[in-house]
Amino acid sequence: MNRRTWIKSVGVLLALAMSAPLRSLAAVWNKPAFEAQKVDAALHGLGVSQASATQDVVLIAPDMAENGAIVQIEVESRIPNTESIAILVEKNPTPLIADFIFSNGADPYVVTRIKMAETSELKAIVKAGGQYFSVTKKVEVALGGCG
Amino acid sequence: MADLMKIRARLKDGLTEVKILMSHPMETGRRKGDFDELVPAHFIQLVTATLNGKAVLEAQWGTGVSKNPYLTFRLRNAKVGDKVAVVWHDNKGESNAIETAIEPG
Numbered sequence: 001m002n003r004r005t006w007i008k009s010v011g012v013l014l015a016l017a018m019s020a021p022l023r024s025l026a027a028v029w030n031k032p033a034f035e036a037q038k039v040d041a042a043l044h045g046l047g048v049s050q051a052s053a054t055q056d057v058v059l060i061a062p063d064m065a066e067n068g069a070i071v072q073i074e075v076e077s078r079i080p081n082t083e084s085i086a087i088l089v090e091k092n093p094t095p096l097i098a099d100f101i102f103s104n105g106a107d108p109y110v111v112t113r114i115k116m117a118e119t120s121e122l123k124a125i126v127k128a129g130g131q132y133f134s135v136t137k138k139v140e141v142a143l144g145g146c147g
Numbered sequence: 148m149a150d151l152m153k154i155r156a157r158l159k160d161g162l163t164e165v166k167i168l169m170s171h172p173m174e175t176g177r178r179k180g181d182f183d184e185l186v187p188a189h190f191i192q193l194v195t196a197t198l199n200g201k202a203v204l205e206a207q208w209g210t211g212v213s214k215n216p217y218l219t220f221r222l223r224n225a226k227v228g229d230k231v232a233v234v235w236h237d238n239k240g241e242s243n244a245i246e247t248a249i250e251p252g
Contacts, residue, residue, distance in 0.1 A: 029192045034209035070213045089211060093177060097211035100220075106196075106203040107162065107221035113213040115175075145213075 034096050039088055042096040043125070046086055051125055051132035054079065059124045059135045068116040069145030075110055079128040082108035086127075091120035115145045152245040156222075156231045159252030163222040165196070167233050168215065169243070175210035191216060193236045198222055199229055227251050 033045025043051070060074040075085050085108060087097040097114050108126070116122075119140045126133045153168040169191065176188030188210060196204040204220050222231070232246040 028205075029207055034207070072217075092211055093175075094209055094211065096209050098209065099207045101205040101207075102203070103205075104198065104201050104203050105222055105224040107223060109219075109221045110206075111217070111219035113217045115211050115213055 030096075030099065033099070035094060036096060037094060039090050039095045039123070042088060042094075046096070046099065046125070048086075048125060048127075048132045051134035054126070054133040054135060057085075057124055057126050057133060057135045059122065059137050061122050061137050061139050063138075064140040064142065065116060066142050067145055068118070068141040068143055070113050071116050071139060071141075071145075072111065072113050073122065075124045077108035077126045077128070077133075079108075079126055079133060082126055082128045084127045085110060086125040087112075087114065088123040088125065089114065089116050089120050090123065092117050116141045117144045151243045152233070152235075154231070154233060154245045154247045156225075156247050156249045157252040158225065158227050158249050161223065163225040163229075163231075163249050164252075165220050165222065165231055165233075167218045167245075169194075169218075169235055170215055171235070171237065173210065173212055173214045173216065177210075189237065189239055191235045191237045194218065194233065195235075196220065196231065196233045198225055198231055200232075225249055 030045055033042050036042035036045050056078040058076045065071045084101045086099040088095045100110050102108050122137050122139050124135050151170045156163055156165045171191055172189055174186050174189040178186045180186045190210045191208050194206040203222060227249050229249045230246055234244040236242045
């Protein structure tokens with residue numbers, strides 16, 4: 001490799017590095033899991049084969065939601081070394097809503113607002129120490145919010 | 148232009164609470180518009196948060212997060228004045244970022 005081709009290849013590498021956010025977005029976003037139409041398939045996409053029920057994850061959501069377009073939920077994991085929290089709504093057209101991955105001192109806690117198409121089980125799946133834990137809560141939806 | 152993002156970070160009793168509001172349609176791709184046409188999917192897929200430049204939270208989202216997404220998360224080991232930055236990327240390649248300094252609660 002002579003000097004000129006070397007400089008060229010460095011330039012190409014730099015350009016690639018600068019376009020990294022876009023490329024990594026495509027690489028990062030878990031398409032199979034988010035596009036799955038059944039909870040099992042979504043969990044499979046997330047790499048969850050088995051999740052044990054736990055009391056150590058708090059899932060707060062309304063028992064009854066007036067408007068399924070905006071349902072505020074809160075999830076807090078008290079399991080040590082929690083790495084991530086995934087949120088699923090069983091009866092949504094695509095059940096996987098979100099996957100939150102924590103690092104560097106972020107508390108395993110999130111509050112967000114989600115859409116629910118109809119009355120359904122709401123699920124939080126926590127990954128901690130390579131194992132998966134789940135909590136479920138039923139939310140009654142008066143007016144579906146999945147347009 | 149309306150604010151595309153709002154952020155507030157407050158330290159109280161050793162825990163920093165970060166609240167974010169994003170302005171985004173979060174279209175599922177299943178909704179029909181005024182002329183019965185399908186409105187194409189347009190939603191945030193990735194939200195990343197950093198504390199002083201170091202990753203603390205990565206959120207991957209599907210179409211099930213509500214329009215104009217709201218998010219709260221908490222940080223340990225953060226100090227007043229530390230910088231919290233949040234960036235989102237959507238499925239159309241659009242993105243937005245905001246940064247704030249942690250305030251005392």
